[in-house]
Amino acid sequence: MTNALDAPDPHNAGISETRAERESYLRAGHTLRSWLLTTDHKRIAILYLISVTLFFFIGGAAAALIRADLVTPGGDLLTNEGYNRAFTIHGVIMVWFFLIPSIPTTFGNFLLPLMIGARDVAFPRLNLLSWYIFVIGGLITVYALIAGGVDTGWTFYTPLSSFFANGHVVLVAVAVFIAGFSSILTGLNFIVTVHKLRAPGMTWRHLPLFVWSHYATSLILVLATPVLAITLALIAAERLFGLGIFDPALGGDPLLFQHLFWFYSHPAVYIMVLPAMGVVSELVAASARKPVFGYAFVAGSSIAIAIIGFLVWGHHMFVAGQSMYASTVFSFLSLVVAVPSAIKVYNWTATLHKGRIALDPPFFFAASFIGLFVIGGLTGLALAMLAIDVHVHDTYFVVAHFHYIMVGGTVSAYFGALHYWWPKMIGRKYPLVWGRLSAAAIFFGFNLTFFPQFILGYLGMPRRYHVYDPPFQVLHVLSSAGASILAVAYLMPAFYLFYSLRYGDPAGRNPWGVTGLEWTVPSPPPKHNFMETPIVTELPYDYHVEREGEQ
Amino acid sequence: MTQGLLTWATEASEHASQVDLLLTGFSLLVFVLSAPVFVLMALFAIKYRRGKPADRTHPVNRNIWMEISWSIVPFLFIVGVFVWATVLYADLYRPPPDALEISVVAKQWMWKFEHPGGQREIDELHVPANEPVKLTMASQDVIHSLFIPALRLKQDVVPGRYTKMWFTANRPGTYHLACAEFCGTNHSLMGGRFVVLTRADYTRWLEQSDVDGSLADQGAVLFRSHGCSGCHGSSSTVHAPPLEGLYGSPVPLDDGRMVIADEGYIRDSILLPQQDIAAGYPHDMPTFRNVLDEGEVLKLVAYIKSLRKPRVLP
Ligand code: HEM
Ligand SMILES: [Cu+2]
Ligand SMILES: [Cu+2]
Numbered sequence: 079m080t081n082a083l084d085a086p087d088p089h090n091a092g093i094s095e096t097r098a099e100r101e102s103y104l105r106a107g108h109t110l111r112s113w114l115l116t117t118d119h120k121r122i123a124i125l126y127l128i129s130v131t132l133f134f135f136i137g138g139a140a141a142a143l144i145r146a147d148l149v150t151p152g153g154d155l156l157t158n159e160g161y162n163r164a165f166t167i168h169g170v171i172m173v174w175f176f177l178i179p180s181i182p183t184t185f186g187n188f189l190l191p192l193m194i195g196a197r198d199v200a201f202p203r204l205n206l207l208s209w210y211i212f213v214i215g216g217l218i219t220v221y222a223l224i225a226g227g228v229d230t231g232w233t234f235y236t237p238l239s240s241f242f243a244n245g246h247v248v249l250v251a252v253a254v255f256i257a258g259f260s261s262i263l264t265g266l267n268f269i270v271t272v273h274k275l276r277a278p279g280m281t282w283r284h285l286p287l288f289v290w291s292h293y294a295t296s297l298i299l300v301l302a303t304p305v306l307a308i309t310l311a312l313i314a315a316e317r318l319f320g321l322g323i324f325d326p327a328l329g330g331d332p333l334l335f336q337h338l339f340w341f342y343s344h345p346a347v348y349i350m351v352l353p354a355m356g357v358v359s360e361l362v363a364a365s366a367r368k369p370v371f372g373y374a375f376v377a378g379s380s381i382a383i384a385i386i387g388f389l390v391w392g393h394h395m396f397v398a399g400q401s402m403y404a405s406t407v408f409s410f411l412s413l414v415v416a417v418p419s420a421i422k423v424y425n426w427t428a429t430l431h432k433g434r435i436a437l438d439p440p441f442f443f444a445a446s447f448i449g450l451f452v453i454g455g456l457t458g459l460a461l462a463m464l465a466i467d468v469h470v471h472d473t474y475f476v477v478a479h480f481h482y483i484m485v486g487g488t489v490s491a492y493f494g495a496l497h498y499w500w501p502k503m504i505g506r507k508y509p510l511v512w513g514r515l516s517a518a519a520i521f522f523g524f525n526l527t528f529f530p531q532f533i534l535g536y537l538g539m540p541r542r543y544h545v546y547d548p549p550f551q552v553l554h555v556l557s558s559a560g561a562s563i564l565a566v567a568y569l570m571p572a573f574y575l576f577y578s579l580r581y582g583d584p585a586g587r588n589p590w591g592v593t594g595l596e597w598t599v600p601s602p603p604p605k606h607n608f609m610e611t612p613i614v615t616e617l618p619y620d621y622h623v624e625r626e627g628e629q
Numbered sequence: 630m631t632q633g634l635l636t637w638a639t640e641a642s643e644h645a646s647q648v649d650l651l652l653t654g655f656s657l658l659v660f661v662l663s664a665p666v667f668v669l670m671a672l673f674a675i676k677y678r679r680g681k682p683a684d685r686t687h688p689v690n691r692n693i694w695m696e697i698s699w700s701i702v703p704f705l706f707i708v709g710v711f712v713w714a715t716v717l718y719a720d721l722y723r724p725p726p727d728a729l730e731i732s733v734v735a736k737q738w739m740w741k742f743e744h745p746g747g748q749r750e751i752d753e754l755h756v757p758a759n760e761p762v763k764l765t766m767a768s769q770d771v772i773h774s775l776f777i778p779a780l781r782l783k784q785d786v787v788p789g790r791y792t793k794m795w796f797t798a799n800r801p802g803t804y805h806l807a808c809a810e811f812c813g814t815n816h817s818l819m820g821g822r823f824v825v826l827t828r829a830d831y832t833r834w835l836e837q838s839d840v841d842g843s844l845a846d847q848g849a850v851l852f853r854s855h856g857c858s859g860c861h862g863s864s865s866t867v868h869a870p871p872l873e874g875l876y877g878s879p880v881p882l883d884d885g886r887m888v889i890a891d892e893g894y895i896r897d898s899i900l901l902p903q904q905d906i907a908a909g910y911p912h913d914m915p916t917f918r919n920v921l922d923e924g925e926v927l928k929l930v931a932y933i934k935s936l937r938k939p940r941v942l943p
Contacts, residue, residue, distance in 0.1 A: 158814045171942070193851055231811050237788060238771040242737070242813055324787020327918075329901075332772060333787065372696055396776065398785045399792045402722045406715050414708055417700055424699045427666050430673040432685040436679055445670055456659045461709060463655060465648050465720035469781040472774060472809040536652070537637040538778025540809040543817035547805070551632025624686045 102505065102602040117202035118605060123188035124503070125209050130184060133175040133216060138565065140168035145527075145561040151548045161461035162229035163245065165256075167219075174254050175216050177484055178346065181353035182299075183212070183264055184557075185495045186292045188503060192596035192603060193286050195612040201268035208263040209266025213391060215257030217265035222246040222253065231542060233343075236324035236335040240316040248317055251310040258303045258310075262351045265299030268292055277595075279349025279614035286594060286618045287363075287376055291356025294380035298345045298352075300388065309335065336398055342390035344385035348387040350484055351451075352380055354491030355422055358444045361494050362426045364592040365441035366433025367617035372425040379418030385465040386415040386517030396467045405464055412462035419455050423448060436590070437512030442495025451484025454479055457532065472542075481528045490520065493571065500575060501589045505602040506582030526560025593620050641779035641800045641825055647717055648781040655710050662703045721782070724795035728763035731756070732844065732927040735786040736769035738815040740806070741924060745931070748838040748848060752821030754806060756798055757831035763795040765892050765930075767923035774810035777823050783809050791893045798825040848932025851925055855917065869914070870907050876934040881908040894932045 095367045106112070113121060136303040141162045147155040156164060187205065192200050199205050222228065228245035230238055239247050272285070272293050285293075315321045315333075322328025324335040370376055387467045392400060392408030426448055435441060457479040461467050470476060497513045535541075539550050546554070588597040595612055596603075640646045677683055731754070734741045742754045756762045766775060768788040775794065776783035779802075784794040808819035826834060841847060852858055860869040875890050883906045888894055897904055899921065902914035921929070 124681070149934065158817070161813065162811075162816070163667055169871050176929055229814070233811075235772060235811070238811070238813060242771050326787075332789065332887075367679075375696065396718075397783050398772075399787050399790065402719060405718070409715065410711060413704070416707075417704055420703065423666055425696075426671050427673075430670060430677065432683070432687060433677050434679045434685070435674055435677050437674065441674070445674070446671065449667060452663050456663055459659070459707060460652070463714035465714045465781075466652055468718065468721065468783060469648055469778070471783060472811075477665065492713070537634060537774070538805065538807070539637075540776060540807050540817075543813040545817045547633065547637070549637070625689050626686050 086588075091096045093488075101604060102600065102607045104505070104602050106605045113529070115206070117198070117206050119187050119191050119198050119202065119205060120503070120603060121185050122205050122209055123186075126179065126183040126187060126212075129209075129213060129216065130176055130180050132169050134180075134568075136220070137168055137171035137176055138568070140164050140171065141561065142504075142565060143372070144168060145558040147544065148546075148554045149551075149558045151546050151551050151554075156544070158287060158544050159229060162231075162542070163227035165542060166228050166231050166245075169220060170228070170250060172434075172484075173232055173346070173350075174257050175212075175219065177350040177488055178261060179212060179264075180350075180488065180492050180497060181357060182200060182268070182295055182349075183208075185288075185357065185499060186264075186268065186353060188227055189499065189596055190271055190292060192522075192599065192607055193274065193289050193594065194272065194275060194280050195595050195608060195614060196271065196275035197606045197608065199267050203269050204263050205267055208260040208267070208329040211263070212257055213261035215255075215260065216251045219250060220251035220258065222249040225249075233339060234310075234313060234335075235339075236313065236316070236332050237326070237606040240313055240325055247312050249313050255307050255310045258307045261299045261303045263315065265296035268296040269300065270468075272296075277612050277614055284614055284616075284618060287359035287370060287380075288356040289371070290377040291352045291359070291380045294384040295349055295352045295356075297384050298349050302342045302345040302388070305338060306346075309338040309342065311607075312338075319408070322430075333395070333400070336395055337391065339560055340394045341388075344391040344394065344544070345384075345387045347480070347483070350488050352383060354447065354488040355380065356428065357491040357495045359446035360594070361440040361491075361498055362429050363619045363621075364498065364590055364594075365444060366430050366435050366436065367592070367621045368426065368429055368433040368623060369617070369621060370500075371428035371431075372421070373618070375421050376425050377410075379421045383415065385410065386418070390415055393467070393535050394463055397471050401448055401559075403466030409462050409464050415460055415461065416455060416462075419451075420530050423452055423455075431443060437514075438510055438590075439517055440494055442514055442517035443497060445491050446490040446517060446524075447487050447494065450482050450524065451519075454484075454487055457482065469538075470535050472540055473535035474531040474539050474541055477541050478528045478531035478535060486524050486528070490517075490524075493517070493520065496571065496575070499596075500578070501582075501585035502596060502601045504579060504582075505585055506578045507585050507589055508574050508578035508582055512570065514587060516567055516570040519563065519570065523560050523562075523564030523567045527557050527564050528560070530556045530560075532553075554555075593618065636802075636804060637778055639779050639800065639802065639804065640781075640805055641798050641802065642781075642796050643799060644717070644720070644796060645779060645781040651710070651714055651717065656714075658706055658710060664708070666738075719797070724763045724793065725761045728761035728795055729757070730763050730931075732924075732931065733764050733766040733775065733786065733920075734769060734924045734927065735766065735773035735775070735808070736923075737771065737813055738808070738810075738819040740773075740819070740821060740929035743844055743924070743927065744835065745844055746837075747840040747843045748835055751837070752806075752819075753898045754821070754822065755824045755826055755831060755834050757828050758801050758825050759799055761795060761825070761829070763793060765927065766792050766794065767896070767927060769923050771812050772810050773808045773812050773819065776807045778805065778807070779804035779823065785810055785883070791896055801825045801827050801830070844928055844931040845935035846932075847854065848928035848930070851921075851929055852932055855920065860914070862916055867913065868911060870910055872933050873936045875936070880905075882906060883908040883910075892930050892934070895933050896926055899926055899929060 103118055143217050228247050228250045230243045312323050315325050322330040324330045324332050357371050390412045392404055393412045396405050532555045585601045587600055730745055732743045740752050742750050766786040767785045772785055772787050774783050774785045780796050784792050802825055804823040806821050806823040860867040861872050879887050881887050897899050900918045902916055906912055
């Protein structure tokens, strides 16, 4: 395959001369081979879109099983073992095969080069390789699931995972280990792309906030994922060769595992939410037709989150037997990490002030994100308060907290991004009414599902319980009812987006009438993005703002 | 049913009431901090929606101080609550010395409690009201977590070490106890009852339970049957440290460190004797790791704790 993309410096590789090069990326080859061997970041983004959406539905099916089982207090639908396997596979798939890759690998891949005026990412072939690695990891997980599953929880706590659990622990650890390399390569690719391939005039001050947040995310991906890989390798070593690392019976230390695991997994929660914040910054500015209020603060806060996020892992171990002083420090740092998040929220709200707000689907999804993220973040603060955490740790309160952020927040942003950039990706518009409707349905279903869980948790219902005390049933039934609505709401976009694929009106370059380099190219963009390398002179979100004294 | 939920919500200790108060205070604060976001977002969406005429002129200069105060002021309030929460938490690390000591062994999927007099119970814990109680907890297999919602307390029980929890329950009644850390197949069945009795009822309950002698007495039996006394007894010829008065006193180790002999130290001396060697003694203590289970070790610990200092006569 000879490909202009492999030229040493993609964005300077000359003007697209031929008609073939001007053609939309979707039309550049129709064979399966042309998709599976593509190095075009936009096509890879579509490959990822299809695969992570698939994983979202597999993880969702497991969630449906869990919620169905919890409708009654006894263990009627699943066996104890079966229930444990269901929530483990739900967690593993949702965290590593949906939430972590979701926004970066789809929208990040598609948009990063477009937003900075490049023809592709820095290493297009590596980009394709990441997708293959991801798919291999995913297939192994699915195989492990079919072969009987695992019952350790997505957290793999030792010594349960290393000696007592009898599922396919090693297989799933290997799968996650492999998928981790895909994360690392994507992160690396993005970092180099942002450093090296910005168009002339695209200084750091000119980067859209989406790019800033992906840059921060990539730093975490590259720095944290190796720790996860090592941890999983150590579990496998202990399980297979009886090496005493985490098991006290062999002279190991079980808390060491928790330290290593959360040293990765707390930053990982920011891998899941930072890209979503980037999306929301774009959506808010575009909806309000206003520059994002406090651009420098919003951009800087992404980097601050990436750094401070590495220093708070101990807040998952307040009752694990960690020293009181360690707990106090981790508690305090957890409050500090909330500050940059709070800055973002206040600045988004301020952006809306005196804007020209289009009440379209992107706005509704962005508003959902903000509302649910605020609730998730503030309950996170409650969890960081030591005396409160002692009570609610490992209860449904924690479950509600992280679902508010990861599902309420990140998944809303994912759908928001889909509704905002869909016309760009596909070149056609979808019916906006339906978009508004599904945003509303998702918001309502989500709150009905997860709000009752805060109450359950505070009352003392532990998480990962298959059988529970009958008085809790009302709250569980509410939650399961909400989950049914949520399931329908998540499926709705599939219909009208597919419909638009064929019957939607052509979108044109800039259907929303917004700023940003991605909107200056045709929809869908041509294979090499830009006919000519753009020269950037305007700041991002360069909308007109009326100043006092102006006429 | 609401009745059922109430037994979960009851505050059975002063600490529990404090935690609830803390949560209420925190919720109010959080409400005040976040309400503007919700209200303003809705308000702006209506007032400044596209196509609607409205005054959209901005002041010429942005107020940087306003931006900074948005972050600083809420943060200071939160730090206030942090101090409150940390003070409450620090209490949990300071059990009063006169607390009633109950030992706990967790294993897949049951809780075993043993009172100082040797009364044993499974999946149920009876304690007297208005007296401090201290639990010393060990796990036989994986990590468990003892969770008593009515006390707003939980503590992981980690294999390979002792963890502790203490409380003073103040409201007689029957509450729940549960395992909060996922521990395998029957995790959700690993629960039971937490019963707070008045002192008189507790004494009666103790008397009614079968006993094979107090915990320390049972430990003394083990101490002889496993040959500890052969080395540690006063008449022994082996050069092994005397255990009288060991508990709570500083022990110099042969690598120069000094440790306080608490329950965890005594446990490790029995199960992992090579880890900390008392200074001036040979490395002769055999390990009992594959011989004794955590329950037996707890008894030995109780026995060793009961060995007071040999009286020094004037
Ligand atoms: C705003 C700052 C945040 C703070 C202060 C915070 C605080 C906490 C604390 C203290 C816990 C431990 C609770 C416990 O297990 O007892 C926790 C759990 C968790 N948080 Fe957050 N959090 C924050 C943001 C986030 C974000 C952004 C995400 C995800 C995108 C997230 C996801 C999670 C997850 C997944 C868990 C539970 C993990 C598990 O045990 O399975 N949190 N959070
Ligand atoms: Cu965390
Ligand atoms: Cu358990």
